[in-house]
Amino acid sequence: MNVLNSYIVAALVVVYGCNNSPAVDHSESMQENDTIKEAGPISLVIHGGAGTIKKENMTPEKEQAYYEKLTEALNIGYAILDKGGTSVEAVIGTIQVMEESPLFNSGKGAVFTSEGVNELDASIMDGSSGMAGAVAGVKTVKSPIAAAYEVMTHSPHVMMTGSGAEAFARMQGLEMVDPEYFFTQRRYDQLMKIKEKEAAEGTTGMNNSSRNREFPDNKFGTVGAVALDQYGNIAAGTSTGGMTNKKFGRVGDSPIIGAGTFAENATCGISSTGHGEYFIRNVVAYDIAALMKYGGKTITEAAEYVIMEKLVEKGGSGGVVGLDRQGNITMTFNSEGMYRGFIYEKGKPEVFIYKN
Amino acid sequence: MNVLNSYIVAALVVVYGCNNSPAVDHSESMQENDTIKEAGPISLVIHGGAGTIKKENMTPEKEQAYYEKLTEALNIGYAILDKGGTSVEAVIGTIQVMEESPLFNSGKGAVFTSEGVNELDASIMDGSSGMAGAVAGVKTVKSPIAAAYEVMTHSPHVMMTGSGAEAFARMQGLEMVDPEYFFTQRRYDQLMKIKEKEAAEGTTGMNNSSRNREFPDNKFGTVGAVALDQYGNIAAGTSTGGMTNKKFGRVGDSPIIGAGTFAENATCGISSTGHGEYFIRNVVAYDIAALMKYGGKTITEAAEYVIMEKLVEKGGSGGVVGLDRQGNITMTFNSEGMYRGFIYEKGKPEVFIYKN
Numbered sequence: 001m002n003v004l005n006s007y008i009v010a011a012l013v014v015v016y017g018c019n020n021s022p023a024v025d026h027s028e029s030m031q032e033n034d035t036i037k038e039a040g041p042i043s044l045v046i047h048g049g050a051g052t053i054k055k056e057n058m059t060p061e062k063e064q065a066y067y068e069k070l071t072e073a074l075n076i077g078y079a080i081l082d083k084g085g086t087s088v089e090a091v092i093g094t095i096q097v098m099e100e101s102p103l104f105n106s107g108k109g110a111v112f113t114s115e116g117v118n119e120l121d122a123s124i125m126d127g128s129s130g131m132a133g134a135v136a137g138v139k140t141v142k143s144p145i146a147a148a149y150e151v152m153t154h155s156p157h158v159m160m161t162g163s164g165a166e167a168f169a170r171m172q173g174l175e176m177v178d179p180e181y182f183f184t185q186r187r188y189d190q191l192m193k194i195k196e197k198e199a200a201e202g203t204t205g206m207n208n209s210s211r212n213r214e215f216p217d218n219k220f221g222t223v224g225a226v227a228l229d230q231y232g233n234i235a236a237g238t239s240t241g242g243m244t245n246k247k248f249g250r251v252g253d254s255p256i257i258g259a260g261t262f263a264e265n266a267t268c269g270i271s272s273t274g275h276g277e278y279f280i281r282n283v284v285a286y287d288i289a290a291l292m293k294y295g296g297k298t299i300t301e302a303a304e305y306v307i308m309e310k311l312v313e314k315g316g317s318g319g320v321v322g323l324d325r326q327g328n329i330t331m332t333f334n335s336e337g338m339y340r341g342f343i344y345e346k347g348k349p350e351v352f353i354y355k356n
Numbered sequence: 357m358n359v360l361n362s363y364i365v366a367a368l369v370v371v372y373g374c375n376n377s378p379a380v381d382h383s384e385s386m387q388e389n390d391t392i393k394e395a396g397p398i399s400l401v402i403h404g405g406a407g408t409i410k411k412e413n414m415t416p417e418k419e420q421a422y423y424e425k426l427t428e429a430l431n432i433g434y435a436i437l438d439k440g441g442t443s444v445e446a447v448i449g450t451i452q453v454m455e456e457s458p459l460f461n462s463g464k465g466a467v468f469t470s471e472g473v474n475e476l477d478a479s480i481m482d483g484s485s486g487m488a489g490a491v492a493g494v495k496t497v498k499s500p501i502a503a504a505y506e507v508m509t510h511s512p513h514v515m516m517t518g519s520g521a522e523a524f525a526r527m528q529g530l531e532m533v534d535p536e537y538f539f540t541q542r543r544y545d546q547l548m549k550i551k552e553k554e555a556a557e558g559t560t561g562m563n564n565s566s567r568n569r570e571f572p573d574n575k576f577g578t579v580g581a582v583a584l585d586q587y588g589n590i591a592a593g594t595s596t597g598g599m600t601n602k603k604f605g606r607v608g609d610s611p612i613i614g615a616g617t618f619a620e621n622a623t624c625g626i627s628s629t630g631h632g633e634y635f636i637r638n639v640v641a642y643d644i645a646a647l648m649k650y651g652g653k654t655i656t657e658a659a660e661y662v663i664m665e666k667l668v669e670k671g672g673s674g675g676v677v678g679l680d681r682q683g684n685i686t687m688t689f690n691s692e693g694m695y696r697g698f699i700y701e702k703g704k705p706e707v708f709i710y711k712n
Contacts, residue, residue, distance in 0.1 A: 125637075130670065132637050136607075137517055157606045158636045161493055162518050164605025249520025250513045251492075258614040258639035280514045281481075281488050283614035286639040287646065295650035314486065 042081040043327045043344035044227045046073055046094055048104045050273045050319040051220030053337030055354055066103060067351050070341045073097035074349035077227060082347065087227035087235035087269075088126050088149070095122075095145040095239050098223035102184045104339075105221025107143065109184050110241025112191040118182035118241055120144040121255040123159075124152055127234035127263035132158050134255040135165040139182075142175040145239045148255070150174060158257060162249075187244070194245045220335075222254055224271025226263070226323050234325060236261050236269035236285075243276070252276025258286035265325055267292045268299045274318010274335065278311060288322065299324045303332040398437040399683045399700035400583045402429055402450055404460045406629045406675040407576030409693025411710055422459060423707050426697045429453035430705035433583060438703065443583035443591035443625075444482050444505070451478075451501040451595050454579035458540045460695075461577025463499060465540050466597025468547040474538035474597055476500040477611040479515075480508055483590035483619035488514050490611040491521040495538075498531040501595045504611070506530060514613060518605075543600070550601045576691075578610055580627025582619070582679050590681060592617050592625035592641075599632070608632025614642035621681055623648045624655045630674010630691065634667060644678065655680045659688040 048070060055063075077094030081087070099107025110118040122144035123134035133152025136159065141147045150172040151160050160168055170176055222240035229235075238261045240254040253259035253276035260276070262285035263269035270285040279285075284306055291302035303320055311318070312334050319333020321340060331340045331352070341351035404426060411419075433450030437443070455463025466474040478500035479490035489508025492515065497503045506528040507516050516524055526532055578596035585591075594617045596610040609615035609632035616632070618641035619625035626641040635641075640662055647658035659676055667674070668690050675689020677696060687696045687708070697707035 130637050155604070156633065157604070158633045159607040159612075161605035161607055164603065168604040247520065248511070248513070248524040249517035251515040251517055256515075256612060256614075257636050258612075258642060262639070277512065277514045280613050281486050283618070283639060283642040286614065286642060290643065290646035291650055293650075294647055 041230050043323055044077045044090055045321040045323055045329045045342040046225045047273050047321045048098055048223050048339030049221035050333045050335040050338035053353055066339055069101050069103050070351040071349045074341050074343040078343045078347055081229050087229040087233050090227040091225045091235045091237040092145055092149055094225040095223055095237050096143050099143055099239055104223045105241045106223045106239040108182055110182050111187050111244040114245045114247040117179055120241055122148040122239040123255045123261040124148045124237040125261050125263040127265040127269055132257045134159040136161045136251045136255040138165050139179050140166050140176050141169045142177045145237050146174055190244050222273040226269035226271050226321055228323055228327055234263050234265050234269040236263040236271050238271045253279035256280055258283050262286045262289055264289055268322050268324040270320050270322040272320045275316050278316025299328050299330050303330040307332045307334055397586045399679055400433045400446055401677040401679050401685045401698040402581045403629050403677045404454055404579050404695030405577035406689045406691040406694035409709055422695055425457050425459050426707040427705045430697050430699040434699045434703055437585050443585040443589050446583040447581045447591045447593040448501055448505055450581040451579055451593050452499050455499055455595055460579045461597045462579045462595040464538055466538050467543050467600040470601045470603040473535055476597055478504040478595040479611045479617040480504045480593040481617050481619040483621040483625055488613045490515040492517045492607045492611040494521050495535050496522050496532050497525045498533045501593050502530055546600050578629040582625035582627050582677055584679055584683055590619050590621050590625040592619040592627050594627045609635035612636055614639050618642045618645055620645055624678050624680040626676050626678040628676045631672050634672025655684050655686050659686040663688045663690055
């Protein structure tokens with residue numbers, strides 16, 4: 001089982017929070033030893049979206065709910081890896097926990113489009129084979145990440161969209177649901193609030209700069225996972241409901257290989273979350289891999305440069321989680337907070353929300 | 357008008373054909389002086405698709421038609437640049453000539469989906485601003501590249517899909533057409549031939565490896581253009597009908613920023629054509645830029661490595677055209693042929709079809 005473990009020996013460097021900021025109290029152990037961790041043959045890092053997440057706007061109950069759900073997702077993914085499962089299996093299992101939780105903007109709990117429906121996007125990439133799959137704009141597939149996996153493994157394609165993607169998912173035997181399944185009152189209320197504001201202003205929402213100031217989190221909450229399995233293989237996946245009040249079949253970075261998701265054993269696996277348009281234009285996930293491959297950067301340096309310098313310069317908010325084949329983990333974001341966490345060999349999940 | 361010309365002084369290196377192969381007779385001047393050309397403040401390079409294009413399968417009339425249409429496209433783009441137009445304007449004008457020609461798999465002349473319709477994808481990127489726009493799966497927009505431009509300039513988004521993208525294009529006042537406009541008998545016959553074969557074999561086309569051997573060009577014919585204007589700005593664009601008999605809302609690389617199209621003044625502009633799935637998984641267009649930026653490669657070296665080594669190793673056929681801010685041009689492909697050409701300062705278009 002562990003024949004390949006000898007290849008995985010390097011130190012696990014955990015870059016958590018933002019720009020080397022200290023960990024939250026929630027994880028005191030991190031503050032005592034915040035850069036080098038013991039080597040681990042398996043590891044998993046996740047996010048549940050980045051955005052203007054501030055402690056003063058959070059109730060203790062809500063905070064606790066996030067910590068618990070992130071912990072549950074990590075434990076499920078870890079159990080898959082620990083039993084000899086692949087990184088692809090762990091990514092799917094982990095993301096499905098978050099897709100099924102109304103806390104996150106993916107699957108159940110996804111934000112609403114302008115037309116009051118939920119249109120879901122997801123992608124997955126297997127760093128051992130370089131294969132990838134993605135779906136965009138699906139409305140009736142219970143688990144978009146599972147649909148992305150089917151595209152990767154049971155079609156010659158990488159990306160399928162709309163009703164075509166749904167027909168394919170159905171053909172593959174995936175669980176289909178009534179669009180109503182994705183409804184949550186909280187997300188619907190968010191849409192109504194934005195629509196009321198648009199109506200009052202007489203705007204169409206096509207110039208969303210003012211809207212983004214008013215509703216800074218209308219586009220955040222994407223979930224993602226990156227895993228390293230005991231065979232030394234990396235996989236990454238991302239799943240989202242996109243942007244509240246999105247129009248015109250808008251697709252963000254989550255289903256775009258290279259922007260929202262990328263995995264390559266030789267470099268790293270990355271899952272992005274944030275203002276998708278910036279992540280597409282800057283090819284964020286692959287840019288981190290390219291900096292490692294061609295620029296000789298570590299995953300930490302590469303993520304730091306792309307998220308904290310390049311994106312900040314351009315005004316693109318959000319973050320990434322990722323890991324390399326040595327188990328070095330990054331959780332880098334330039335926003336107020338990012339729901340995030342990791343787990344590795346020892347099997348103790350660490351979860352975080354805020355920058356400080 | 358020419359205040360910025362002094363910044364554009366480097367030699368124009370033209371890498372034409374495949375892997376340093378000699379030019380076709382069509383362009384004798386190229387054979388005499390095939391590496392270094394005089395500096396040029398404006399230049400334009402285009403493709404009309406790569407694939408199994410062999411002289412023995414071509415009639416002189418058809419060959420002539422391709423040469424003439426490529427020349428026309430180059431002349432129109434050059435005229436825009438020469439009059440002080442921007443690289444974005446030149447890319448659109450050039451691509452529209454090819455979109456309107458039934459010779460290419462884009463706009464009129466696009467291939468048919470499995471359902472017997474034409475679903476068009478396009479993207480554009482402005483290397484001066486880093487802005488980008490894309491549409492996927494549109495059926496009634498006469499010029500998909502114009503729709504991509506509208507997304508880039510008149511929406512906060514990068515990518516729109518399906519009927520949403522069409523509604524947006526209509527709202528922007530673009531010319532809408534009946535889907536019938538895109539019909540060509542030749543492309544319809546190609547679909548029928550594949551469908552007959554599928555029926556005879558009882559296959560669904562979801563395992564397309566055998567289909568691709570039988571119909572090696574079912575997915576080629578995408579068009580693209582990359583321009584450098586007198587202000588030193590690079591733009592790139594790509595427009596396609598995708599793959600004959602495509603199913604399930606399949607989207608290839610053409611509307612994916614980083615895969616089918618990328619432009620950045622500091623590095624290069626690239627437009628891809630070929631087997632889209634490979635181009636997505638390998639983030640081809642951005643990979644060339646990243647090799648220049650982080651790996652210190654020239655555009656020639658970078659394109660050569662990505663197309664002739666990385667893609668060939670993985671079995672991905674196709675090619676790219678591109679240029680950098682110094683006016684160095686690449687037209688690199690690993691297939692039998694690629695409809696292609698370039699024009700620069702002197703205003704004399706050079707067009708090619710075959711490898712040798």
